[in-house]
Each structure stands twice: as C-alpha cells, then as structure tokens.
Amino acid sequence: MSVMGTTFLESVLQTLKRSIELGGYPQEVYEILSRPQRIITVNIPVRMDNGKIQVFTGYRVQHNNALGPYKGGIRFHPEVMLDEVIALATVMTLKNALNGLPYGGGKGAIAVDPKKLSRRELEELSRGYARALAPFIGPETDIPAPDVGTNPQIMAWMVDEYSKIAGRNVPGVFTAKPAVLWGNPVREYSTGFGVAVWAREAAKKLWGGIEGKTVAVQGFGNVGYWAAYWLTKMGARVVAVSDIGGGVYNPNGIDLTAAKAVTDKTGTVANYDSTGTRKITNEELLELPVDILVPAAVENVIHRGNANNIKAKLIVEGANGPTTADAEEILHKKGVWILPDLAANAGGVVVSYLEWVENLQWYFWTEEETRNRLEAILMNTFNRVMTRWNKLGPANVTIREAAYVEAVDRIYNAMKVRGWI
Known part of the structure; x- marks a missing residue:
C-alpha cells in the first residue's frame, strides 16, 4: 500500500538503514536484515459452499532467527501484497528484539476477504494454511498468531490441525488462542494496554502526567477500543474515535461502553x-x-499530505506503519513525539511470548500476574528507548530511529557471536 509515493517496505528499510548508520554497525547488518531468510508461498484449495474449488494464495515470510524462533501474526486481507508481508516480518524481527523477547521475526498472510467466507469455508481455509505450513512452523521454529482479519477461533482451528499432524497436542505453535485452549486472557486487550502504557509514560515526560489529556483514536477495533479503555482508566479523556464507517467527536468525551x-x-x-x-x-x-x-x-494514514495539519503533540502508533518516513520528518521538526509501532503496539507479542512460555511448561499465571509481567516488560523497553534517544540526541534523531538502534544492537550482537558477520 502506498501513499504519496513511499511504500511501507521502503519506509521500514529507510529507517533500518539510517539506524544501522546511527548505531555505527557494519554495512553487512543491513545486507542481512534488508531481506528475509525465507519466503514460503502456498496455494490452498478450498471447496466452497457452492461446490466449486477456489484456490487461495498464502505466504509466510521468515525474516531473521538470530535471536530465536520466528514470531509474527497471520493476516487475512483481500489486498495482501508480498512486499507488505516482508515489511511486517522485518518490523517483527525488530519489535521482538527491542522488547527483549527470545524471538526472530516472521509474518503470514492469505489474500482473502474473511467476511465473504462462510464459517465452514473459513475453517477449511485456516486448516489448509496450517497444513501447508506445518513443515516450516513449530514451537521452536516459527510461532504464528492473529493479525488483521484473523482471531482466536482461527488460531484454535490451526493449532488443532497442526496437533493432528503431530499426533499430540502442541499448544505452543500458535499464540492468542482461546483461553480454553491454553490461551491467555490478557491477550485480548494486551496491544491496546501496551499503547496506553507507552502513552502514559511519554505523557509523564511531556506534561508531568496523562490526567485530563485529550485523545483521538483512529480505528475502533480490538487495539483502538482497548487503548481507549485503558487510557480512560489512566485519567485521559477520549474525545474522538473512528472506524472504517467513519467517526465521532465530542470535546466533552466519548462514553466508550455506549460507543462499543x-x-x-x-x-x-x-x-x-x-x-x-x-x-x-x-x-x-x-x-x-x-x-x-x-x-x-x-498503515500510511499519516503522510506528507496531512502531516502539517496534525495538532497532537504525542502520536502513539497502535497500528503497524501508520506514519510514512517523510511525514515523520515533518512532524519531528515540529517537535511532535511519535511513539513507534515496534515499541508502542508490542503488548500483543509480549503476551504471546508469556502465553508461549505457559504452553511450553503447562503452567499458567493469573490474569493479574500476566498483566504485571507485561507492564514490567513494556516499562523496561520504554526506559531503554528513552535512554538511547537521549544518548543519540533528540534534536536530530526520532524516537523510532532510537528504538531501531536499540533493536538492531541486540540482533547485531546475536549475529556476531553466532559468526554470521
């Protein structure tokens, strides 16, 4: 997807290249991280309700595994493009490294509009994808999760299909499963919670606290709703929300329960x-x-065509890649803080990690214990990114670039001791 000429992949690679230069890492690091280790393409035949066979194309991009198994979501979307999946997989490598997780990065996708499939067709497609990828994924190899257009039910079908092939229950191969199938209840709101935690911590530095600060949330799905919910609990005032059908604005605040x-x-x-x-x-x-x-x-909703009109002092990226590189340049010059996706929306993958650890040991924490562990990891990442940003110089370096440098540092050291570079 491209707005004003810059694709998401180009934006990611631009920032990656600059962060490698900023951190003083060898050029070989860019050579390795600018392309995935493996791209798997699968074609999945599904017998539709009308009796005809339709073949769907799916991908799994395994970007880098220097720090551990590949980890990243699966999206079902009609406009899936391979370069977008590569960009998302690259961001996952960096996101997992940044947050101290023992993972590399991956991403999967199927070109399909899930809303146009019956439940049976959707189940058959989901199981077909799990079957096709079974030789390439596993709890120690590649651990998928939901993304746009997928959900815990789809993960349940996939983990069941993989377990049938393995001949035993293998809960650790997919995360964000329903709680009854070894999922973690925090996973539903974890990404939105992470967005709120990052916003709260940045607000403390910008204004001394988040209480009374006004918030607009674009996207009222799982991430947007829970971000709004937790921000409200933390004392902020959500005044605008929107989704694909449009939005609403009330300067006195939105009643989130009624809006939901x-x-x-x-x-x-x-x-x-x-x-x-x-x-x-x-x-x-x-x-x-x-x-x-x-x-x-x-992605790409904030671009150079509208960057100058944005009045918020703090932008917290709940989506992946909502800000183009050229827009970020404009906003940075205006003194706007942009908390980047690989940091601000990492709550989901952090809880996926916690769920995976539970699955591997068949031992489960309470919801409160999980949320406390999640918050501790997020706070640790926030403090490391801010320290790195101050060290690099906030006048010339964006928070995203600081986060990338912090992430690349960990990947570089892992690749170096392995003898890859």
Missing part, C-alpha cells in the same frame, strides 16, 4: 450519538485539536 455497544450492534462507531457529538471522517480525526493521537487502523 453501538459498534457491535450496527457495525460502525459512526452511529454513536450523544449530546455534543458530531460525525467526522477518518481524515478529520487525525487533524483534531487533541493532545494525543492514536492511529490504530491501517
């Missing part, structure tokens, strides 16, 4: 109504006079 009920009932938060609320577009939401902006929908 409207969304569940009608399919879009744009139908939410209360005194003082007005309808807005997704584009308008980005330019509202708020303190904190959370883009939690799709």
Whole structure:
C-alpha cells in the first residue's frame, strides 16, 4: 500500500538503514536484515459452499532467527501484497528484539476477504494454511498468531490441525488462542494496554502526567477500543474515535461502553450519538485539536499530505506503519513525539511470548500476574528507548530511529557471536 509515493517496505528499510548508520554497525547488518531468510508461498484449495474449488494464495515470510524462533501474526486481507508481508516480518524481527523477547521475526498472510467466507469455508481455509505450513512452523521454529482479519477461533482451528499432524497436542505453535485452549486472557486487550502504557509514560515526560489529556483514536477495533479503555482508566479523556464507517467527536468525551455497544450492534462507531457529538471522517480525526493521537487502523494514514495539519503533540502508533518516513520528518521538526509501532503496539507479542512460555511448561499465571509481567516488560523497553534517544540526541534523531538502534544492537550482537558477520 502506498501513499504519496513511499511504500511501507521502503519506509521500514529507510529507517533500518539510517539506524544501522546511527548505531555505527557494519554495512553487512543491513545486507542481512534488508531481506528475509525465507519466503514460503502456498496455494490452498478450498471447496466452497457452492461446490466449486477456489484456490487461495498464502505466504509466510521468515525474516531473521538470530535471536530465536520466528514470531509474527497471520493476516487475512483481500489486498495482501508480498512486499507488505516482508515489511511486517522485518518490523517483527525488530519489535521482538527491542522488547527483549527470545524471538526472530516472521509474518503470514492469505489474500482473502474473511467476511465473504462462510464459517465452514473459513475453517477449511485456516486448516489448509496450517497444513501447508506445518513443515516450516513449530514451537521452536516459527510461532504464528492473529493479525488483521484473523482471531482466536482461527488460531484454535490451526493449532488443532497442526496437533493432528503431530499426533499430540502442541499448544505452543500458535499464540492468542482461546483461553480454553491454553490461551491467555490478557491477550485480548494486551496491544491496546501496551499503547496506553507507552502513552502514559511519554505523557509523564511531556506534561508531568496523562490526567485530563485529550485523545483521538483512529480505528475502533480490538487495539483502538482497548487503548481507549485503558487510557480512560489512566485519567485521559477520549474525545474522538473512528472506524472504517467513519467517526465521532465530542470535546466533552466519548462514553466508550455506549460507543462499543453501538459498534457491535450496527457495525460502525459512526452511529454513536450523544449530546455534543458530531460525525467526522477518518481524515478529520487525525487533524483534531487533541493532545494525543492514536492511529490504530491501517498503515500510511499519516503522510506528507496531512502531516502539517496534525495538532497532537504525542502520536502513539497502535497500528503497524501508520506514519510514512517523510511525514515523520515533518512532524519531528515540529517537535511532535511519535511513539513507534515496534515499541508502542508490542503488548500483543509480549503476551504471546508469556502465553508461549505457559504452553511450553503447562503452567499458567493469573490474569493479574500476566498483566504485571507485561507492564514490567513494556516499562523496561520504554526506559531503554528513552535512554538511547537521549544518548543519540533528540534534536536530530526520532524516537523510532532510537528504538531501531536499540533493536538492531541486540540482533547485531546475536549475529556476531553466532559468526554470521
């Protein structure tokens, strides 16, 4: 997907290249990390409800495993492009390294609109994908999870299919499963919780605290809703939310419970109504006079065409790649803090890691214990990124570049001691 000329993969590689230069690492590091170790393409035949066979194309990009098994989500989306999957896999390598997880990065995708499939067709496709990838994945090899268009039910079908092939239960091969199939209950809200924790910590540095700060959230799905929920619990005021159907703005604040009920009932938060609320577009939401902006929908929504109109002082990336490289340059010059995706939305993969550890040892923590472990890892990452940013010089370096340098440092050292470079 491209806006104003820069693709997501180009943005990722630009930032990677600059971070390798900033950190003073050898050029070979870029040579290795700018391309994945393996790309698997699978074609999955599914007998549709009309009796005909339809073949779906799927991918699994295994980017780098210097720090451990490949780890990353699977997305079901009609506009899946391989270069986008490569970009997402690259970001996963960096995200896992940054957060101190024992993982490399991977990403999977199938070109399909899951909403157009019946439940039976969706199950057959999900099981077919797990079967096709079975030789290439496993608890010590590659551990997929949900992403856009997939969910815990799809993971349940996939873990069941893989377990049938293995001849035993193998819960650790997929994460974000339903709780009854060895999933962790924190996983549902973990990404949104992580976004809120990063926003809260940055707000302390910017304003002395998050209490009373206004927030606009683009994307009212799992990440956006839970980010809004936890930000509200932390004392912020969510004044605007939107989804694919449009958005709403109320300077006095949005009643999230009511907004969620409207969304569940009608399919879009744009139908939410209360005194003082007005309808807005997704584009308008980005330019509202708020303190904190959370883009939690799709990539490249903040680009050089609208960067100058953004009024928020703090942008917290709930989505993967919502800000293009040229937009970031403009916003950085304006003094806007952008908390990057590989840090701010890492709550999901951190809890996936905790779930995987539970699965490997067949021992489970309580929800509160898991959330405390998650918060401790997120806070540790936040403090390391801020220390690195201050060391590199905030005037000339973005927070994203500092996060990339922090991540590359760990991958570089792992590759070096392995003898890869």
